[in-house]
Amino acid sequence: MHIGEKAGLKLGKAMRDVFGEALLAVCQANPRVVVLDGDLSNSTKTEYVRKTLPERFFNIGIAESNLVGIGAGLAGCGLIPWITSFSSFLLCNAYDQIRLAVAISNINAKILGSHGGITLGKDGPTQMGIEDLALMGGLPTMVILVPCDEASLRAAVKAATDYVGPVFLRSSRVPMPQIYPEERCPFEIGKANVVRQGDDLTIVACGLMVGMALDAAAELVEQGITARVLDLHTLRPMDTAALIAAARETGAIVTAEEHLLQGGMGSNIARIVTEACPVPMRFIGLVDTYVESADPYELLEKYHLTAKDIAAAAVEVLAAKRKTADVVPAQA
Amino acid sequence: MLDYQEEAIDLNLLKDKARQLRLDILEMTTKAGSGHPSSSFSAVEILTALYFGGILRYRPDEPWWPERDRFIMSKGHAAPLLYAVLANAGYFPREELWRLRTLGSPVQGHPIQGLLPGVEATTGSLGQGLSVGIGHVLGSRLNNLDYRVYVLLGDGECEAGQVWEAAMAAAHFKADQLTAILDYNKYQETGPISREMGLEPLAEKWRSFGWSVSEVDGHDIAAIHHSLQAVPAVTGKPSMLIAHTVKGKGVTFVEADYTFHGRALTPEQAAKAREEILCT
Numbered sequence: 123m124h125i126g127e128k129a130g131l132k133l134g135k136a137m138r139d140v141f142g143e144a145l146l147a148v149c150q151a152n153p154r155v156v157v158l159d160g161d162l163s164n165s166t167k168t169e170y171v172r173k174t175l176p177e178r179f180f181n182i183g184i185a186e187s188n189l190v191g192i193g194a195g196l197a198g199c200g201l202i203p204w205i206t207s208f209s210s211f212l213l214c215n216a217y218d219q220i221r222l223a224v225a226i227s228n229i230n231a232k233i234l235g236s237h238g239g240i241t242l243g244k245d246g247p248t249q250m251g252i253e254d255l256a257l258m259g260g261l262p263t264m265v266i267l268v269p270c271d272e273a274s275l276r277a278a279v280k281a282a283t284d285y286v287g288p289v290f291l292r293s294s295r296v297p298m299p300q301i302y303p304e305e306r307c308p309f310e311i312g313k314a315n316v317v318r319q320g321d322d323l324t325i326v327a328c329g330l331m332v333g334m335a336l337d338a339a340a341e342l343v344e345q346g347i348t349a350r351v352l353d354l355h356t357l358r359p360m361d362t363a364a365l366i367a368a369a370r371e372t373g374a375i376v377t378a379e380e381h382l383l384q385g386g387m388g389s390n391i392a393r394i395v396t397e398a399c400p401v402p403m404r405f406i407g408l409v410d411t412y413v414e415s416a417d418p419y420e421l422l423e424k425y426h427l428t429a430k431d432i433a434a435a436a437v438e439v440l441a442a443k444r445k446t447a448d449v450v451p452a453q454a
Numbered sequence: 455m456l457d458y459q460e461e462a463i464d465l466n467l468l469k470d471k472a473r474q475l476r477l478d479i480l481e482m483t484t485k486a487g488s489g490h491p492s493s494s495f496s497a498v499e500i501l502t503a504l505y506f507g508g509i510l511r512y513r514p515d516e517p518w519w520p521e522r523d524r525f526i527m528s529k530g531h532a533a534p535l536l537y538a539v540l541a542n543a544g545y546f547p548r549e550e551l552w553r554l555r556t557l558g559s560p561v562q563g564h565p566i567q568g569l570l571p572g573v574e575a576t577t578g579s580l581g582q583g584l585s586v587g588i589g590h591v592l593g594s595r596l597n598n599l600d601y602r603v604y605v606l607l608g609d610g611e612c613e614a615g616q617v618w619e620a621a622m623a624a625a626h627f628k629a630d631q632l633t634a635i636l637d638y639n640k641y642q643e644t645g646p647i648s649r650e651m652g653l654e655p656l657a658e659k660w661r662s663f664g665w666s667v668s669e670v671d672g673h674d675i676a677a678i679h680h681s682l683q684a685v686p687a688v689t690g691k692p693s694m695l696i697a698h699t700v701k702g703k704g705v706t707f708v709e710a711d712y713t714f715h716g717r718a719l720t721p722e723q724a725a726k727a728r729e730e731i732l733c734t
Contacts, residue, residue, distance in 0.1 A: 156596065180592060183626075188585045188619035195589015198567075198574060199597055200520070203589075218579050219616070223586060227567040227576040 126299020128429060129336035134272035134300045137293050138236060142167025144279035145204060145234075149175050154200065155283060158193050160186050160207035166236045168206050186215035190233075194223035197231045202283060209235025209251025209292060217257055224288045225261035231289075232282050238268075238292040239380030240408070240425065241330060246415035251292070252408055255357060256385030258290045265289040265311060266357040268387075270332035273302040274355055277309030285311055292329065294380070296418050299333040301353070314361040320348035323436055323443070324368035324375050328354045328387055331378035331406070334422075337429030342436055349436055357387055362394055369399040374443040376435045378406040380427060402442035404435035463507050468675045471542065472502045476704050476731045478538035478551055484724040486555040489563070492702035492714040494535035496639040496672070497606060500697055501539045503678040504604060504635075511601070514544035517571035523601045524590045526575045528583020529608030529637060530564040531716070536573070537561055545572040581614025583607065584634060588620055591629040605634045610642030613651050618663065625664025630686040633693045634665075637672065639701035641712040657696055665694045672697030704731055 124133050134140070149155045149171050156178045163169040163181065172179040182189040186207060193203035205212070212235055213220065224231050235258075238251040258266050267282060267289060269275040275293060282289040301317055302308075308315055317332065318339050327335040332353045339349040350372055352364060368375060375395060377388035388405040395401060406427060413421055422428050475498050483489035504510050504525065511523045527536045534554065541548045550570075553559035560569035564578030575586045587605040594601055611617060624632055638656070640647050647653055660667045666688040670681045678697065685693040701715075702708030705727040708719070719727055 156592075178596065182623060183619075185616075185619035185623070187581070187616040188588075188623055191582050191585020191616065191620065192589040192592065192623070194575070195586040195591075196593045196596075197589070198524075198586065199590055199593025201593055201596060219582060219585075222576045222579050223582060229567070 131299035190219035241418035243418035273307035318351040320350035338432035530577030584620035672699035
């Protein structure tokens with residue numbers, strides 16, 4: 123059973139191929155876009171640009187610090203660099219360079235962290251970016267995008283390129299279900315999308331977990347529960363209004379991310395919800411652990427990142443919501 | 455390829471500039487009560503030759519002129535020197551200098567890109583400037599512009615791996631528009647380089663990375679000027695000018711005490727230093 127199947131969604135193509143095509147498209151549309159690679163163009167699919175527009179492609183080699191620094195210099199020339207590599211290598215090797223040369227400098231550079239999360243699978247924990255969203259969260263000027271399907275990834279690459287300022291885009295390796303129609307993806311930086319309506323609770327998810335959340339919502343219907351699903355494709359700036367509305371209108375929230383819970387999406391949502399409209403919450407994500415080499419689906423299962431886990435959390439949070447309602451009578 | 459004519463320079467005028475820069479660095483850091491005066495003093499003659507000897511092409515009234523030559527202060531702790539140079543070159547009023555390290559001032563403890571005209575890169579975490587310089591070289595090719603890029607490196611900074619990543623890449627990209635100048639004052643924060651983390655044979659290291667290397671007395675303005683006019687010495691190769699300098703140059707008691715690295719002079723020490731600078 124693939125992600126999105128329960129929700130009646132078809133699987134799209136591999137996200138890395140989509141990224142490669144989307145990047146080539148923005149390069150062809152805007153002559154100021156240049157691509158920098160950390161010797162992984164065959165994996166990140168920036169090779170499409172390399173083949174088609176070789177003069178605007180630079181392989182900097184296995185030297186992520188230098189990769190980011192050179193990108194910053196190109197931005198200083200009025201060009202728009204896409205600095206690309208695996209999320210894990212790029213962010214962990216060059217965090218200081220991203221902090222100084224990109225974030226503090228607040229330059230117009232774009233960073234692709236590919237192979238985010240645990241679903242790169244068999245290559246194991248050394249290659250997985252499970253802390254990337256927390257790291258980028260530590261950089262106050264950095265826009266953070268985590269698209270959830272083919273159409274939103276294409277839209278995110280374009281939106282990131284058009285935006286003036288530093289942007290981090292996380293993509294993953296495995297194919298994701300097609301959630302948005304190809305030509306009509308409403309992707310606006312900082313504006314979350316309600317991808318399913320519901321009143322009993324809200325599931326907030328990003329990336330791969332949006333498809334999972336839709337599966338969970340389909341499962342919950344069978345138990346008479348209607349879940350709203352919010353695609354939080356932008357983690358900074360976070361759509362505070364949509365989150366507060368979710369808390370007020372549905373009274374319970376489950377968050378789901380393919381990332382460590384510490385410093386990830388859920389903890390930031392909790393801060394916003396706790397301040398504005400505290401409601402019972404549950405969090406799906408990795409709990410203080412590294413994972414191992416295995417098939418992606420086996421890993422999602424073992425580390426409790428499936429639709430089943432989200433649905434169980436939903437039932438739990440709903441019980442907590444009803445209990446709270448019993449203790450504190452609703453104001454008329 | 456740029457063609458620089460050997461120009462006659464007015465050495466006395468440049469020495470006056472160097473003296474003024476030292477006085478400004480002294481006043482800024484003592485007023486701020488912190489900063490890196492000795493690391494700034496060691497590179498005064500290098501920047502004097504570059505900015506005031508007609509090497510660097512720049513327009514203070516049009517700071518982001520696309521064809522400007524770039525200067526990147528990779529050893530960001532020498533920010534007082536960079537600020538003094540930019541103010542004296544006319545990028546911003548000299549009054550700004552006295553706001554170093556104070557609330558609301560663009561004259562930050564280490565250079566921040568975007569806050570002041572003429573500051574090309576954010577630096578202060580060492581090892582990063584040379585990479586940014588390569589980006590400007592690649593950018594010149596894409597934008598069909600002809601300019602040179604100069605990066606000032608510290609010696610201790612050359613202990614950072616990123617410097618050698620950049621060294622390798624500059625040679626790979628045949629970045630002969632790029633000149634790195636190494637302020638080889640022989641000291642790092644905690645002591646002599648040779649004792650803490652030796653760099654020698656330094657010139658050989660850069661040569662083996664594919665650079666054209668020359669060496670110069672880093673306090674001889676005429677010699678520095680001559681060396682900078684000679685680059686690129688080899689077509690297709692980036693140039694490295696190792697400038698042998700003295701940390702704290704110009705003030706005898708600062709030269710004798712490397713612990714002035716991250717420490718400003720007290721007002722009393724500054725008065726004494728000022729006298730010595732004015733007499734030389």
